[in-house]
Amino acid sequence: MTTPAIPEGVKRCGSRQFLLWLGVAALVVLWGVYAMYRIWFYGLNQTNMNNAYGFALWIWADLAVIALGGGAFFSGFLAYIIGLKNVKNIINFAVILGVVCYTSALLILGLDVGQPLRGWFIFWHANVHSMLTEVAFCLSVYLGVLIIEFIPVLLENPKIQKVRFFHHLSHNMHEIMAVFAATGVFLSFFHQGSLGGVPGVLYGRPFAFREGLFVWPWTFFLFTWSAAAVGPLFTASMCRLTEAITRKKLVKDDVYHLLAKISGWMLLTYIIAKSIDTIYWATVTAPSMGFALMDFYSNNPLYNIWILVAEIAVCGFLPALILITRKGRENKKLLFGAAILAIIGLLINRWVMVLQVMAAPLMPFQEEWFMYSPAWTEVATSILPIAYGIILISLAYRYLPLFPQEKELNPGN
Amino acid sequence: MSTQTDNTSNTPSNDPSPKKGATGWVILAFFIIGFGFSLLSGWVGFPKLLYKEVPHPIDFNHALHMDLVYDGCDSCHYFRKDGSFSGSPTLDECRDCHGFVMGINENEEKFAEEYVLEDKEVPWNNYAKQPDCVYFSHAPHVKGAEMDCATCHGDIGESESLRPYQENRLTGYSRDIWGWNMSRLGEPEYAPRMKMMDCVNCHVEQTDSKGNCFQCHK
Amino acid sequence: MEKIPSHTKKRHFGMVIDLDKCTGCASCMVACYSENNISFRDEESVKMLSTNWIQVFKLTNGKPFPDTEVCYLPKPCMQCDGKHFGHSPCVSVCPAVATDFDYPTGIVSQIYTRCFGCRYCMAACPYHARKFNWWDPVWPADMEKYLSPDVSPRMRGVVEKCTFCYHRFQRARQQAYNEGRPEDIREDEYQTACTQACPSNAITFGDLDNPDHAVYKLKNSRYAFRLLERLNTNPSVYYLSTREWVHRAADNYLEHEQPAFSEEQQA
Amino acid sequence: MKIDRRCFLSLAGGLVAGHLLSPVPWKVTDDLSIWTQNWPWTPVPETGPVAWKETVCTMCPGGCGIKVRMIKDRVIKIEGSEDYPINRGSLCPLGYSSIQYLYGPSRVTSPMKRTGERGSGKFEPVSWDEAISEVSGKLDALRKNGQSHTVACISGSDKGTVPLLFKRFLEAYGSPNFIRTPSGQDAHETAAYLAQGHSDKNVGFDLENATFILSFGCGLLDGGGAPGYQFSTYSRFDRRHTLVQVEPRLSNTAAKAKKWLAAKPGTEGALALGLARVIIENGLYNRNFIENHSFGFEDWTDDNGAIHMGFKRMVSEYTPSRVAGITGLEARQIESLARDFARAQKPVAVCGYNECRAVADIDKTLAVHALNALVGNINQSGGMIVFPDPEYTVSPVEKDRIASTGLTKPRADMAGTDKYPQSRYLLNLLPDILMSAKESDLPVQALLVTGANPVYTLEDSTTAQAAFAKIPFIVSFSSFMDETAQYADIILPDHHFLEGYRDVPPPEGVGKPITGLSKPVVSPRYDTRNTGDTIIDIARKMGGSISNSFPWDGYEAFLKEALKDQYRDLSRNGYVENVEKPAALDVAFATDSGKYEFYPTRRHTTGNGDEAKLPGFKETDVPGKETSGGVILIAYKSPRIASGAVANPPFMTKTIDADMLKKEKLFIQINPETAGKLNLKQGDEAVIETSAGKASVKVDLYDGIMPGLAAMPAGLGHTAYSRYIAGKGVNVNALLQPVADPTYGINKAWGIRAQLKKA
Amino acid sequence: MFPFLYEWHWDIGHYLFMGALGYASAVIGLGLVYCIGKSIIDTAGEDENAGH
Structure with missing residues (x-):
């Protein structure tokens, strides 16, 4: 008798349908891989970046996926350290999302550097004062943690469980998962922060520069905070999306509600802190360098002041207020509407902190804003992670017991 | 499934059942085989693959020349007026003595016939050849710090025959730079190694400083 | 600290550019291309893809005809000291120590073989002084013949920038060692290619800390200012202009603010 | 187990x-x-012993001394030579980047024979023997047909030994058609002839010793003229020096001037006369010069007793207020400028000689010369200097009967004919003459081109191209595959200047007679030959009296003989200064009166009367139809663009600002006010159309240009050379049209009416 | 990254950064070793147990 690859007691679609689904995603991956080939073999001239836009779509994509992947670290923190049992029902999914996000981030970094074969210099010849070094170290070690967190889930595949060693390994890893999770939280706190530090320390770029607390600029804390606030919302939204696609209930509503409540308060406190930061920056930091707030916002539609309004009011306070109210949380449409707004807010924040920094003219005799639109290669490689994530999550969902509550919620399978 | 386990459980070591598989010792043996193979191929085979031997155009006899010239190494390897170092002599410089075939030995004949008469520069192999990114000036070392040639170049000046020259297939570097020992342990007898940290270590000793990037890079 | 080798003399090289003299002729740019093996392509009009270590900008006072005035502003790498000595905007961010503040000379170094092309330094530099090698450098026909061995040609995928012709410093130092006067380098022995090339003598170069050098006096002139000084980048390149609007155009000011120079003028 | x-x-x-x-x-x-x-495809430059060699740059006629940094046999860098008296260390971007031509892809690497259509650039390499036989064969055939006078030579210069060889060749061969390309020198030479009586002397300005330079539109700091000389002069300016620039556009020179006076283009002559009036009225002129060395200042009576108007009476009409009306300046400005100029220690007024184009307005030039005469600075330190060409001592040409007959025939460009008796070269007229001639009766059957690129540089270059295409046989001596070389049947490539010997005659406009020697610093890289050698070879091949006129082994032998005593100093110092000092005023003038003639009695005029002879202000007609909403297109010179016979090397193209060139599109400068009228915005795509041609451009708004004008830089829009040079922007010459001076034939159009419309 | 490399300085920045990083890596590494070791023992123990 053979052991089924699919976990016991759950129902999955037919393999033909599954392969078709994977095939579509694989096509997108292939497109991205072709773009990767162009970039690695012909160099970064295949992109639309230039000397004004040394950092562009990719760095934004990196910051974005890492912030969204922050759901893994914060859920881990809630589940293993605070001990919120309920969060454990979604933690596996959060971890997989984290793995997807972080591997994608590293892949994009591998593309983004001009000399990938020398990429290891960042570790070997590390400059410990550079925020990017901190990002690289914490990011890669944290990816290791995520994989460690993912291994027990992987080992729970019935076929793998048959190997006794793996069975024990999975059990033992579960036992001390809190240690890994705690280390992960520590690392994640720092690299999320360092990512904020990346623009925040640029004292030659008044738009990004934030004064500091200890050795870190404000953005260090704001980035960690916002990732912790919005990450779980992203996890929840993706979980909801999986539910919609599989047409199955996978997680009980109270899990969502709990995450939403925590995120709501996190978001509210974050956006208040962010507002204070913005006000301080606009009235103290920037003017000391000769810039009025409106110098940083152009007449062109992309870098207009609306971007600040959207980030703070529409995608900050609004979703925060929805999420902290019970009524808001319990209305599914409001809850996920707010989650999507919050995610957009986070994406805008990262966009602004990378792209607008590059776009804003600094020298007074140079009036034009630097404009840039990504090349297809950049778009393809930035979309690749999404397709790759779909594939990985689909495989994980199909073959691993991701959702402890699935059986209970879907009886009769 | 359980019956199979029962059958084999009495004689776990002597008679392994097909399902139970190999014993720990066998597994260990396989590990050692793999481990040993890797070590061997890595430490012995790999260097042979990585480096290629480049024959010397002429087997130059330093000792012989040293006897004939007045000024030691400086006779052929000298400082130019602007402080730059001449390195290997050019054909014109060799010609000052080697205008025609003197018939001293095979090498001399080869040199005269293939290079002097053909008016072709000799493609000398340079053991100490640094890549383009390195700025090295002999003047501060030889004139400033009064170092001997042999400190860095070993006793090549006294050699009667050129030792082998190997080139890294990937990097194009002379094998002397990394050192002939793959592990870089111990001092090589021919001359010091010349990777960046080798320079740095000496500088730390001599000048209390690792030096600055631009001091040695361009 | 152990930063400076015991045998090395400490200097702080800098430049003073007289904007009232600069004619915008671009000789400095061309001399720099030639001196530093800067590559070129058939398409060079997209300036943000073009490699220039020094670039001459054209500033206007914004007044209508015929009260218009023009000022040309050559912009090399500013070799910033940064907020505290050596904390240049670009140096502190480089993750692999490919760029460093050279303490003995005050020049910001850039090592192409160490750089792996993350471009963080470019994001950090407010002057756009740093350029990325988007393409493999290619010299058509046998133009490779004119390349100078003093400066390494860069490879694709790394950042490059003005080095104040550091190799000329090395050359002068080598000569000094050869002549038995180590570390004793005269003012005229080390001049950058652009300084030397400027046909209208608008550029002066030397040790900013050495009272015997011309730059020492010039940088203290009341007409002296630096580019984007308010960012605290602390550049080693000074400019001179007697024109108030030029001073204003070199930095950012709020509406009620004035450059120090204008206040002085009004007083 | x-x-x-x-x-x-x-x-x-x-x-x-x-x-x-x-x-x-x-x-x-x-x-x-x-x-x-260490990627194998990234070059690693070879090291070796360093050497510096001194020579003279000939990329433009500026004649700067340079030092060349060599590593082994490679040229690494070019820098200005501090010891060279012309540029004293200064060097322009073209000089710095000329190594790119030594090694560049634009070089013609061996003699070439055309295989494709004219201008298609399809050639096949041939041997020198073959190429020279082909040329001498063709020329011989024409000569035997009695058509020797239909051979013409276009040369970038008529000074120095290589042009001398060409002149000599044509003389021995039997053609009067040695033609120099148009230049600002045309007007100065004519003015010097009229006012001072010299027919072939150089007019220069001793800028380096002047304290007040009043420039009527000279691109002194825009790379025109002798850039090294001018830059080096400017670099030594201090508080005691003043530069005033009169120009409708805020050029680099104007930007650096102490004062920029934006007079309407074409009215500079009126301004000069206005200044003269103020100077005279206030008694600020040099009495000694006026009283002892000038003629025609006051009214005078001729031999027949007729009273003629003097210069003084003529300019009295040019009151500051009237001149203000003509020029658009303020009367106050004119008066104070005149005073400042006349009171300056060493004032000098300059015009025209280094504009990007050869605008040769005789009246204006005479008026500016008169300003110099008024302050008495003719042949003085810091003034206007007239000096002779270097002397060449070569044996007379042996002429046979055919040559003698050929030489009596009228010139193909009509210079020196009854219509333009006082002109020497009129290349600007040649295209129209060729176009209107019948194929069978073409006045030019064979053309030799040396040191010039007329197919590109002539105004209305489209017509010039069509005209040259009609010439059955064209030989180019260019080192580079330029536009004219592409029209040639045979190319006999010259060395790059770093590869061969050549004397460098005193540069146009420079106030000191320095002859330089360009020496080889590298051995020739390709199968090229010094043009001097080539022309001697052709002559030898033709045999007979022609061959007899060229008894030298080669160019170097000729050079040594021609320069005689000077050669030793030249080869040792790299330059030699004419020992002859500028002539003293009592002997300086070869006019009938022996004085400086404010009233140029010799002037050839169509009409009679004093107005025609005196340099009064006459408005120049701008070519083209006047239409509403039109602009007047002018060309301008940029120091970053080489606009002469040699195109921009890639290094210079790299320096061109983003508001001048974007991808292949050239920007046209207009005032925001003009843009408002034409409904154009910064960066708009637009089409400019003149009677000569049309081009699509982008719009650049520039406050520094006079409303109603549109300006385009000269020197772009090449179609030949290499992909680093060709296909960038528009050749402004294709949009311009020359207007011939009715009595002198030289071009006097400073602009052209144009339609500028949004694309 | 290591004290024998050019960039290394014995300063507070390196102590903090490399210290924290080394600490985290050590925790992770030791945790992994523990899990794998214990699993090997568990697996071996299971085999023994199965024998009795």
Whole structure:
């Protein structure tokens, strides 16, 4: 008798349908891989970046996926350290999302550097004062943690469980998962922060520069905070999306509600802190360098002041207020509407902190804003992670017991 | 499934059942085989693959020349007026003595016939050849710090025959730079190694400083 | 600290550019291309893809005809000291120590073989002084013949920038060692290619800390200012202009603010 | 013993573990990164002994001394030579980047014979023997047909030994058609002839010793004229020096001037006369010069007793207010400028000689010369200097009967004919003459081109192209594949100036008679030959009296003979200064009166009367139809663009600002006010159309240009050379049209009416 | 990254950064070793147990 690859007691679609689904995603991956080939073999001239836009779509994509992947670290923190049992029902999914996000981030970094074969210099010849070094170290070690967190889930595949060693390994890893999770939280706190530090320390770029607390600029804390606030919302939204696609209930509503409540308060406190930061920056930091707030916002539609309004009011306070109210949380449409707004807010924040920094003219005799639109290669490689994530999550969902509550919620399978 | 386990459980070591598989010792043996193979191929085979031997155009006899010239190494390897170092002599410089075939030995004949008469520069192999990114000036070392040639170049000046020259297939570097020992342990007898940290270590000793990037890079 | 080798003399090289003299002729740019093996392509009009270590900008006072005035502003790498000595905007961010503040000379170094092309330094530099090698450098026909061995040609995928012709410093130092006067380098022995090339003598170069050098006096002139000084980048390149609007155009000011120079003028 | 899956896993584990403890992964990772640091396709320049060699740059006629940094046999860098008296260390961007031409892809690497259509650039390499035989064969045939006078030579200069060889060749061959390309010197030479009586002397300005330079539109700091000389002069300016620029556009020169006066273009002559009036009225002129060395200042009576108007009476009409009306300046400005000029220690007024185009307005030039005469600075330090060409001592040409007959025939460009008796060269007229001639009766049957690129540089270059296409046989001596070379049937490539000898005659406009010597610093890279040698070879091949006129072994022998005593100093110092000092005023003038003639009695005029002879202000007609909403297109010179016979090397193209050129599109400068009227915005695509042609451009709004004008830089829009040069922007010459001076034939159009519309 | 490399300085920045990083890596590494070791023992123990 053979052991089924699919976990016991759950129902999955037919393999033909599954392969078709994977095939579509694989096509997108292939497109991205072709773009990767162009970039690695012909160099970064295949992109639309230039000397004004040394950092562009990719760095934004990196910051974005890492912030969204922050759901893994914060859920881990809630589940293993605070001990919120309920969060454990979604933690596996959060971890997989984290793995997807972080591997994608590293892949994009591998593309983004001009000399990938020398990429290891960042570790070997590390400059410990550079925020990017901190990002690289914490990011890669944290990816290791995520994989460690993912291994027990992987080992729970019935076929793998048959190997006794793996069975024990999975059990033992579960036992001390809190240690890994705690280390992960520590690392994640720092690299999320360092990512904020990346623009925040640029004292030659008044738009990004934030004064500091200890050795870190404000953005260090704001980035960690916002990732912790919005990450779980992203996890929840993706979980909801999986539910919609599989047409199955996978997680009980109270899990969502709990995450939403925590995120709501996190978001509210974050956006208040962010507002204070913005006000301080606009009235103290920037003017000391000769810039009025409106110098940083152009007449062109992309870098207009609306971007600040959207980030703070529409995608900050609004979703925060929805999420902290019970009524808001319990209305599914409001809850996920707010989650999507919050995610957009986070994406805008990262966009602004990378792209607008590059776009804003600094020298007074140079009036034009630097404009840039990504090349297809950049778009393809930035979309690749999404397709790759779909594939990985689909495989994980199909073959691993991701959702402890699935059986209970879907009886009769 | 359980019956199979029962059958084999009495004689776990002597008679392994097909399902139970190999014993720990066998597994260990396989590990050692793999481990040993890797070590061997890595430490012995790999260097042979990585480096290629480049024959010397002429087997130059330093000792012989040293006897004939007045000024030691400086006779052929000298400082130019602007402080730059001449390195290997050019054909014109060799010609000052080697205008025609003197018939001293095979090498001399080869040199005269293939290079002097053909008016072709000799493609000398340079053991100490640094890549383009390195700025090295002999003047501060030889004139400033009064170092001997042999400190860095070993006793090549006294050699009667050129030792082998190997080139890294990937990097194009002379094998002397990394050192002939793959592990870089111990001092090589021919001359010091010349990777960046080798320079740095000496500088730390001599000048209390690792030096600055631009001091040695361009 | 152990930063400076015991045998090395400490200097702080800098430049003073007289904007009232600069004619915008671009000789400095061309001399720099030639001196530093800067590559070129058939398409060079997209300036943000073009490699220039020094670039001459054209500033206007914004007044209508015929009260218009023009000022040309050559912009090399500013070799910033940064907020505290050596904390240049670009140096502190480089993750692999490919760029460093050279303490003995005050020049910001850039090592192409160490750089792996993350471009963080470019994001950090407010002057756009740093350029990325988007393409493999290619010299058509046998133009490779004119390349100078003093400066390494860069490879694709790394950042490059003005080095104040550091190799000329090395050359002068080598000569000094050869002549038995180590570390004793005269003012005229080390001049950058652009300084030397400027046909209208608008550029002066030397040790900013050495009272015997011309730059020492010039940088203290009341007409002296630096580019984007308010960012605290602390550049080693000074400019001179007697024109108030030029001073204003070199930095950012709020509406009620004035450059120090204008206040002085009004007083 | 049983082997199972676990054994293989274990083996793999061992392999991996052993591998990690072996050097393989670490060394490969390290070496791969080192490989990226030493990519085989990234060049590694070779080191070697360094040498500096001094020579003279001939990329433009400016004649700057340069020093060349060599490593072994490679040219690494060019810098200005501090010891050279012309540029004293200064050098323009073209000089710095001329190494790109030595090694560049634009070089013609061997003699070429055309295989494709004219201008298609299709050639095949041929041997020197073959090429020279072909040329001498063709020329011989024409000569035997009695058509020797239909051979013409276009040369960038008529000074120095190479042009001398060409002149000599034509003389021995039997053609009067040695033609110099148009230049600002045309007007100065004519003015010097009229006012001072010299027919072939150089007019220069001793800028380096002047304290007040009043420039009527000279691009002194825009790379025109002798840029090294002018830049070096400017670099030595201090508080005591003043530069005033009169120009409708805020050029680089205007930007650096102490004062910029934006007079309407074409009215500079009126301004000069206005200044003269103020100077005279206030008694600020040099009495000694006026009283002892000038003629025609006051009214005078001729031999027939007729009273003629003097210069003084003529300019009295040019009151400051009237001149203000003509020029658009303020009367106050004119008066104060006149005073400042006349009171300056060493004032000098300059015009025209280094504009990007040869605008040769005789009246204006005479008026500016008169300003110099008024302050008495003719042949004085810091003034206007007239000096002779260097003397060449060569044996007279041997002329046979055919040559003698050929030389009596009228010139193809009509210079020196009844219509333009006082002109020497009129290349600007040649295209129209060729176009209107019948194929069978073409006045030019064979053309030799040396040091010039007329197909590109002539105004209305489209017509010039069509005209040259009609010439059955064209020989180019260019080192580079330029536009004219592309029209040639045979190219006999010259060396790059770093590869061969050549004397460098005193540069146009420079106030000191310095002859330089360009020496080879490298051996020729390609199968090229010094044009001097080539022309001697052709002459030799033709035999007879022609061959007899060229008894030298080669160009170097000729050079030594021609320069005689000077040669030794030249080859030792790199230059030699004419020992002859500028002539003293009592002997300086070869006019009938022996004085400086404010009233140029010799002037050839169509009408009679004093107005025609005196340099009064006459408005120049701008070519083209006047239409509403039109602009007047002018060309301007940029120091970053080479607009002469040689195109921009890639280095210079790299310096061109983003508001001048974007991709292949050229920007046209207009005032925001003009843009408002034409409904154009910054960066708009637009089409400019003149009677000569049309081009699509982009719009650049510039406050520094006079409303109603549109300006385009000269020197772009090449179609030949290499992909680094061709296809960038528009050749402004294709949009311009020359207007011939009715009595002198030289071009006097400073602009052209144009329609500028949004695309 | 290591004290034998050019960039290394014995300063507070390196102590903090490399210290924290080394600490985290050590925790992770030791945790992994523990899990794998314990699992090997567990697996072996299971085999023993199965025998009795």
